[in-house]
Amino acid sequence: MKKLFLLDGMALIYRAHFALSKTPRFTSGGLNTSAVMGFTNTLLDVLKKEKPTHMAVVFDTDAPTERHTDFEAYKAHREAMPEDLSKALPYIFKVVLGFNIPLITSDGYEADDIIGTLAKKAEQKGYQVYCMTPDKDFAQLVSDNIFIYKPARMGNDMEILGVKEVLAKWEVEKVEQVIDILGLWGDAVDNIPGIPGIGEKTAKALIKQYGSMENIIANSHELKGKQRENVEQFAEQGLLSKKLATINLNVPVELDEAGLEMCAPSKELLEPLFAELEFRTLGRRVFGDDFSIIETRAAGTQIDMFGAPVAEGRTTMQVEITDIAESPTHAAKNITNVEHEYHLADTPEKRAELVALLSQQTHICFDTETTGTDANNCELVGLSFAIKPGQGWYVPVSAVKEDCQSVVNEFKAVLENPDIAKTGQNIKYDIMILKWYNVEVKGKLFDTMMAHYVIDPDTRHNMDILAENYLGYKPVSITELIGPKGKNQGSMRDVDPEKIKEYAAEDADITLQLKTVFESKIKEAEAEKLIHEIEHPLIYVLADMEYEGVRIDEGALRDFSKELEGDIIKLEKTVYDKAGVRFNIASPKQLGEVLFEKLMLDPKAKKTKTGQYQTGEDVLLALANKSDIVRDILDFRQLQKLKSTYVDALPLMINKKTGRVHTSYNQAVAATGRLSSNNPNLQNIPIRTERGREVRKAFIPRDENHILVSADYSQIELRIIAEISKDENMRAAFTQNLDIHTATAANVYGVALDQVDGTMRRNAKAVNFGIIYGQSAFGLSQSLGIPRKEAAEIIEQYFIQFPGIKNYMADTMNFARENGYVCTLMGRRRYLRDINSANQTVRGFAERNAINAPIQGSAADMIKIAMINIHRELKAQNMAARMTMQVHDELVFDVPHNEVDKIKPIIEHHMKNAIKTEVPIMVEIGTGLNWLEAH
DNA sequence: CGAATCACGC
DNA sequence: GACGTACGTGATTCGA
Numbered sequence: 001m002k003k004l005f006l007l008d009g010m011a012l013i014y015r016a017h018f019a020l021s022k023t024p025r026f027t028s029g030g031l032n033t034s035a036v037m038g039f040t041n042t043l044l045d046v047l048k049k050e051k052p053t054h055m056a057v058v059f060d061t062d063a064p065t066e067r068h069t070d071f072e073a074y075k076a077h078r079e080a081m082p083e084d085l086s087k088a089l090p091y092i093f094k095v096v097l098g099f100n101i102p103l104i105t106s107d108g109y110e111a112d113d114i115i116g117t118l119a120k121k122a123e124q125k126g127y128q129v130y131c132m133t134p135d136k137d138f139a140q141l142v143s144d145n146i147f148i149y150k151p152a153r154m155g156n157d158m159e160i161l162g163v164k165e166v167l168a169k170w171e172v173e174k175v176e177q178v179i180d181i182l183g184l185w186g187d188a189v190d191n192i193p194g195i196p197g198i199g200e201k202t203a204k205a206l207i208k209q210y211g212s213m214e215n216i217i218a219n220s221h222e223l224k225g226k227q228r229e230n231v232e233q234f235a236e237q238g239l240l241s242k243k244l245a246t247i248n249l250n251v252p253v254e255l256d257e258a259g260l261e262m263c264a265p266s267k268e269l270l271e272p273l274f275a276e277l278e279f280r281t282l283g284r285r286v287f288g289d290d291f292s293i294i295e296t297r298a299a300g301t302q303i304d305m306f307g308a309p310v311a312e313g314r315t316t317m318q319v320e321i322t323d324i325a326e327s328p329t330h331a332a333k334n335i336t337n338v339e340h341e342y343h344l345a346d347t348p349e350k351r352a353e354l355v356a357l358l359s360q361q362t363h364i365c366f367d368t369e370t371t372g373t374d375a376n377n378c379e380l381v382g383l384s385f386a387i388k389p390g391q392g393w394y395v396p397v398s399a400v401k402e403d404c405q406s407v408v409n410e411f412k413a414v415l416e417n418p419d420i421a422k423t424g425q426n427i428k429y430d431i432m433i434l435k436w437y438n439v440e441v442k443g444k445l446f447d448t449m450m451a452h453y454v455i456d457p458d459t460r461h462n463m464d465i466l467a468e469n470y471l472g473y474k475p476v477s478i479t480e481l482i483g484p485k486g487k488n489q490g491s492m493r494d495v496d497p498e499k500i501k502e503y504a505a506e507d508a509d510i511t512l513q514l515k516t517v518f519e520s521k522i523k524e525a526e527a528e529k530l531i532h533e534i535e536h537p538l539i540y541v542l543a544d545m546e547y548e549g550v551r552i553d554e555g556a557l558r559d560f561s562k563e564l565e566g567d568i569i570k571l572e573k574t575v576y577d578k579a580g581v582r583f584n585i586a587s588p589k590q591l592g593e594v595l596f597e598k599l600m601l602d603p604k605a606k607k608t609k610t611g612q613y614q615t616g617e618d619v620l621l622a623l624a625n626k627s628d629i630v631r632d633i634l635d636f637r638q639l640q641k642l643k644s645t646y647v648d649a650l651p652l653m654i655n656k657k658t659g660r661v662h663t664s665y666n667q668a669v670a671a672t673g674r675l676s677s678n679n680p681n682l683q684n685i686p687i688r689t690e691r692g693r694e695v696r697k698a699f700i701p702r703d704e705n706h707i708l709v710s711a712d713y714s715q716i717e718l719r720i721i722a723e724i725s726k727d728e729n730m731r732a733a734f735t736q737n738l739d740i741h742t743a744t745a746a747n748v749y750g751v752a753l754d755q756v757d758g759t760m761r762r763n764a765k766a767v768n769f770g771i772i773y774g775q776s777a778f779g780l781s782q783s784l785g786i787p788r789k790e791a792a793e794i795i796e797q798y799f800i801q802f803p804g805i806k807n808y809m810a811d812t813m814n815f816a817r818e819n820g821y822v823c824t825l826m827g828r829r830r831y832l833r834d835i836n837s838a839n840q841t842v843r844g845f846a847e848r849n850a851i852n853a854p855i856q857g858s859a860a861d862m863i864k865i866a867m868i869n870i871h872r873e874l875k876a877q878n879m880a881a882r883m884t885m886q887v888h889d890e891l892v893f894d895v896p897h898n899e900v901d902k903i904k905p906i907i908e909h910h911m912k913n914a915i916k917t918e919v920p921i922m923v924e925i926g927t928g929l930n931w932l933e934a935h
Numbered sequence: 936c937g938a939a940t941c942a943c944g945c
Numbered sequence: 946g947a948c949g950t951a952c953g954t955g956a957t958t959c960g961a
Contacts, residue, residue: 037947199936199961281946587958588940608940616941641942644956670952674945681954684944692943717945773945773951782950841948852951856945888945 004122004260005052005149006115008133009059009103012039012151013092033277035088040095040282042151045839047099047262049158050130050149054260056118057096058104058111091277098270100263102256109251112137116247119146121255135161135169139178141247142166158839168468171204173211180213183242194241195234197226205484208477213242224488340390342505344497351410354385354393358414361387363421363444365512368430369394369504371491374679375432376546376655376662380404381492383411384504386512392505396497408437418442425449425463425511428667431543445536448511451518453668454527454535457830461668467510470517475510476503530826534864535667541871541883542665542675549660550682550884550894553698553930554651560694564643571636578629585636588615601626618782638689646685646695653680665886672853673828673860674888683887687935699931702894707927709881709900710934711907713889714922715740716859717772723919724825724854727804734919741765747801748794767798771805774852776844809851816850824857825915826865858915863889865914873906892931900927 013035046052096103104114112133119129123145130149131138138148139161148161159165163175170178184203185194198206210216216223217238220231231238265286274283274291283291345354358364365386372378382396395411397404414420415434421444424430431441452461467473481503482490492500522528576582579599583590592613596605601623606614617637620630653661666676677683685699686692701708718740722730733743738753745756745764756764763784770780781791799806813835816822821831830853834846867886874881881899885892891911895903904925911923928934 041948196961201936584958586941586956589958610939612940614940637941641956645943645954649955666953672952674952676953678954681944684942684954686943688943769945770951776950778950839948841950844948844950848951856951890945 002054002122002125002127003050003052004054004119004127004129005046005050005056006118006129006131006133007043007055007057008111008115008131008137009057009092009096010111011133011137012042013089033088036091036095036277037279037282039092040279043095043099043101044282044285045151045158046132046149052130053262054122054127054257055262056102056104056260058114059093091273094269094273097266098273099265102259104253109248109253113248113251114253116141116249117251117253118255120249125255125257130160135166136182138247139166139170140175142175172207177207177212179242179245180207182245183213183238184216195230195238197230202227202484205479208479213238340392340506340509342392342394342501342509344501345393345395346497351395351407354395355410355414358385358387358411358420359417361420363387363423363446364414365423365508365515366415366430367424367504367508367511368433369492369500370433371493375429375664376436376549376657378433379493380408380433380437382497382500382504383408384508386505386508389513389516390509392509394497394501394505396500399493405437408434408439412439415439415441421446423448423512423515425466425507425514428539428543428546431539432547435543435547444532445539446515447536447539448514448518449668450535450539451515451522451531454531454828455518455521455525457668457671457673457828463507463510463514466514471510471513473510475506478503525829526827527829530828530861534826534861534868537868538667538864541867542667544871545883545885546662546664548882548884548894549655549658549662550892551659551700551702552650552654552661553700554654556698557647557651557695560698561643561647564639564647568636568639568643571632571639575629575632575636578627578632585633586640588612591615591633595623595630599627599629601630618785639691642686642692642695650680650695650698663885670860671830671849673824673857673864675860675864675886677886682885685931693932696932696935697930699892700929706894706896707900707929708931708934709893709895709903709907709925709927710931711891711893711911712924712926712935713859713863713911714924716862716889716921717855718768719917719919719921720825720855720858720862721771721805721808723917724858725802725804725808727802727808729802730805731919737920737922741768744768744798744801748797763794764798767794770795772852772855774848776848812850812854813847816846822850822853824854824861826858826861828857828861830857859889862914862921863891863911866911867891869910869914870907873910874903877902877906879903890935892934895927 093103115131115133116138119131119141122129123143127145129146131141131146132149132151135148135150142148142161142163144163148166150159150161161169166175166178167173170181172178172181181200181203183194184198184206185200194203206216207213210219216231217235220228220235223231267287270286271283271291274280274286280291343350343354345351367384369381369384370378371381379399380397382394384392384394386392395407397407415422416439422441423446425447426449427445427447434441448463448466449461452459452466464475464477467475479485481495481499482492522531572585575585579594581594581598583594585591589612592605592615595601595615596613606619608614617634620634623630650661655662661680661682663677663682664679666678669676675683686695699708715734718730719734721727722734729747733740741761741764742753742756744767745751745760746753748764748767749756749760751760763786766780766784769775770783773779775783777788777792777795780795781788784791812822816832816835820833820835821829823829830849832846832850834842835850837843837846863886867883870891871883874883879899879902881893881895881903883891884894891907893903893907908923908925912921926934
């Protein structure tokens with residue numbers, strides 16, 4: 001197969017430049033060598049991994065093309081190129097020529113146009129064409145044999161976008177429609193604004209609805225308000241923008257097949273260049289280990305920018321070839337889109353018939369339609385059911401509360417029947433909704449969202465996406481019913497039930513079909529226990545916790561808020577005085593300018609990639625000795641955060657109906673298996689600082705007859721490491737019940753336990769911490785504020801002392817490399833697609849995840865099991881105590897005084913024995929009149 | 936509205 | 946020897 005790679009040179013240079021500009025750039029004599037290096041590395045990656053048979057790099061010249069309507073703006077744009085980057089340009093040309101890759105420069109045409117024309121011509125000649133350009137510009141040309149190639153970036157492996165990916169990404173049916181979106185959005189060409197007020201999201205939604213820009217303009221009368229006005233007024237400009245976004249496929253350029261054929265890099269050209277730029281590693285990557293810049297320097301010859309002729313006698317590529325591992329694919333797309341019949345059950349008779357049918361089933365699928373997304377604060381609009389593929393029912397309910405309740409009551413018996421298993425997508429939400437209508441859903445659960453989460457935790461579990469990937473079916477979108485997200489979004493309540501029926505019954509139907517697909521996938525992944533014994537039962541537990549909520553001392557927070565307010569104003573004043581200027585301290589941009597330009601606190605201040613000064617905590621702390629203003633700024637920030645995120649926000653989250661705060665636990669976001677919490681996030685309530693702790697005091701028991709009980713796993717992750725690594729030293733520390741950080745320090749520093757000082761313990765703690773979170777020497781040196789070398793030494797000593805841990809890490813990594821996944825004690829898998837990637841950065845991510853996922857994930861498994869068992873026992877014993885919060889390794893309960901003594905052993909027992917381990921598991925339980933006291 | 940920056944917990 | 950370095954949620958600013 002002939003494989004042609006077409007590169008947009010300028011786009012790649014900018015990419016290399018910005019990727020590296022986060023860190024201080026390596027510049028010598030005004031030359032940005034890191035841009036050259038980044039460019040060369042990417043080029044090399046492509047050559048090695050993709051092995052193109054033909055290739056070309058296309059550069060725009062500085063001349064304007066017919067696509068540039070505003071010449072002045074174009075010139076300004078070109079001149080805005082950073083100086084060091086423009087100096088790098090000739091070097092990049094040399095690199096391209098050195099690799100013997102044809103360099104095409106445009107003459108009045110955009111690089112995109114040339115690439116597009118060549119791509120089309122090559123496609124007709126049977127080439128597979130890969131275009132390395134921003135996908136935004138090129139998405140419209142993708143076809144069966146034309147792909148967009150996105151080189152590996154930080155955190156992402158290389159990506160190839162084909163037709164399927166482009167359609168999904170732009171949410172369109174035809175690739176040509178991408179141009180329409182770009183035209184509307186106006187982001188395609190500089191200085192052509194498209195249609196004002198229409199951004200990417202709106203553009204996508206409109207195209208989805210109308211199919212084309214012309215159609216939108218023709219039907220603009222259907223639009224509302226400002227949007228209609230804009231579309232009508234700026235229609236012409238939008239069309240112009242579309243025209244300019246369109247790639248010109250008629251550039252007079254010939255596809256010179258022989259000329260584009262790949263050949264070996266030229267040692268004569270590249271060696272002196274690498275020597276000049278001191279690219280040792282790159283040199284070795286290209287020419288092998290014996291490459292040395294010292295020798296070549298002496299023999300170095302200068303080459304002209306374009307003067308060097310392409311070397312003769314082309315042979316095949318001599319660079320080392322590494323194979324890329326096939327990434328696992330999981331989409332099965334063979335379920336047919338069966339004929340469906342969806343019924344509207346909107347009369348008592350029809351409902352009775354449905355209830356009778358449902359009662360006979362052993363399992364049903366159901367879904368609720370509501371007026372909002374907050375389960376504790378919305379109304380039921382309808383219920384939908386499915387029992388076999390292709391069939392579905394929708395039951396609308398009245399907006400009148402009593403009528404609604406009576407319809408729900410008709411289905412109560414079915415929903416509460418423990419012998420009828422229930423399937424749903426994100427079924428916790430539906431369970432919560434029904435709780436508000438006095439229905440306690442019972443029966444074995446199957447949640448398609450959770451099912452997909454255990455099958456593949458890293459990807460998304462949104463139903464529309466699941467349906468497309470696994471059923472090859474595109475469901476009716478919710479935006480078709482209630483319009484795009486935003487303040488003008490309609491309510492489900494106002495939609496014709498006949499219309500909702502198609503959407504809602506379909507949802508239930510699809511969910512049911514997904515269940516079948518996922519059941520076999522779960523079997524394949526050996527995740528049956530995990531899903532049926534942990535995730536699904538946990539749904540009931542979480543629903544109860546969310547429904548229960550926690551009580552917040554509103555008055556105390558209001559007082560605290562006033563106190564903070566006063567202190568913040570005081571600090572503000574001090575900062576203004578010291579700075580001699582009034583500015584917005586909360587704006588990192590303004591703050592940076594004041595600190596580094598006005599006060600000149602640090603002449604070598606680092607900038608972020610957007611050109612702002614860095615003003616993060618670590619940066620400011622480093623300046624603390626220069627001026628005490630930074631102390632005030634940090635204090636200001638802390639108080640501001642405290643006030644806005646917690647003190648002022650929490651009272652606003654109090655539910656009007658219950659007077660309590662109902663968080664929402666997300667069971668399917670964290671790839672490690674942890675839960676997350678939002679609205680409000682109860683898992684990041686301050687604890688470290690004195691003032692932050694005040695917030696915890698506002699979490700109080702239900703009433704004077706209750707008390708809070710908090711139970712904490714002690715060092716659970718480290719115990720799990722000790723358990724799975726079987727490291728003797730670490731195990732001994734736990735069996736002897738030593739303070740683990742002190743014990744670690746004693747080992748690492750080779751001193752007796754009682755000789756461990758504060759610094760030693762702190763360092764040891766940080767290493768333990770780092771291992772849990774998959775940090776590296778760099779991360780450790782950052783968190784401890786010590787040189788990287790020192791951090792590396794500590795880590796090295798750590799591994800000598802805890803060889804079991806080192807072995808565990810190596811074993812896990814090997815397992816991951818061979819199997820493509822790692823797993824926790826309960827068999828929760830995490831797939832690591834990049835574990836064999838040739839890109840070091842990308843692979844590094846995967847490797848850290850490989851170590852980290854089993855540890856954090858096992859801890860998550862453990863507390864989940866404990867939660868289920870405690871919840872079950874509280875129910876069995878008919879206790880009034882309630883579990884209210886989970887913070888990764890801590891559980892909080894609202895307990896009547898007379899149950900405190902009874903509940904403590906229950907909690908302790910179930911937490912300690914959730915998973916059988918050899919390493920002892922310790923749990924600390926406390927009680928108190930607020931969370932701080934209990935913890 | 937989105938991106939960028941910062942900060943909090945584990 | 947250079948890349949870049951735990952996750953998740955949320956507030957704020959700022960430019961479009």
